[in-house]
Amino acid sequence: MTSIKTACLAVGDAQIYKVKATLADLHVAADDLSAGDLSDFHSMQTGRDPAEVFPKAIDETTHAIKFGSRVLAVGGHAGGGIWFVTTNVVTELSKAERYRFYRILKSHLEDIKRGNSSGVALTNYVAVSNRAHVRLLEVLGATFQADHAMSPAGFPFKQFWL
Structure with missing residues (x-):
């Protein structure tokens, strides 16, 4: 697991860093999902509220990436079901900050893969x-199913593996 010291990159007065997620982080993410991730959430299954779903996802694998004190992203990978969502904070990042965010995300994925001694598929x-x-x-190296599956809400989704 990457330490906070190595996962922390200075960005002006703020830093982008990875930490173990708290319930508060999940609530913040649920209330401020990026447009694409909010659309994904509702396209998967109708009638759900992120504020009710996200807190149930907290476990030992759940982490947050923060920009200063603000939640930029949250995700986890319990049982191989890897997930990751961003907040609207991502739209405020400069190109250099987005690259730093990507580097932390990529490093975290490499840590997950190194720690996956059971060989469980991350999907x-x-x-x-x-x-x-x-x-x-795609940039993180995902492979995708050739066709698509329809979600319970009737939208096309592709399964991916990392």
């Missing part, structure tokens, strides 16, 4: 329409 689904998330997954 999930992403909405075909969430182009920003699909591009990020």
Whole structure:
């Protein structure tokens, strides 16, 4: 696991860093999901509220990436079901800050893979329409199913593996 010291990159007066997520971090993320991730959430299954779903996802694998004191992203990978969502804070990042965010995310993924001694597949689904998330997954080395599956809400999703 990458230490806070190595996962922390200075950005002006603020830092981008990874920490163990708290319930408060999940609530903040649920209340400020980026447009693409909020659309994904509702496209998967209708009638859900992120503020009710996200707190149930906290476990030993759940981390937050923060920009100063602000939640930039949260995610986890219990049982191989890898997930990651961003908040609207991501839209405020400069190109250099986005790159620093990506480097922390990539380093965290490498840590997860190194710690995956059981060889459990890291997988999930992403909405075909969430182009920003699909591009990020591609850069992180994801492979995707050839076709797509329809979500319970009736939208096309692709399964991916990291």
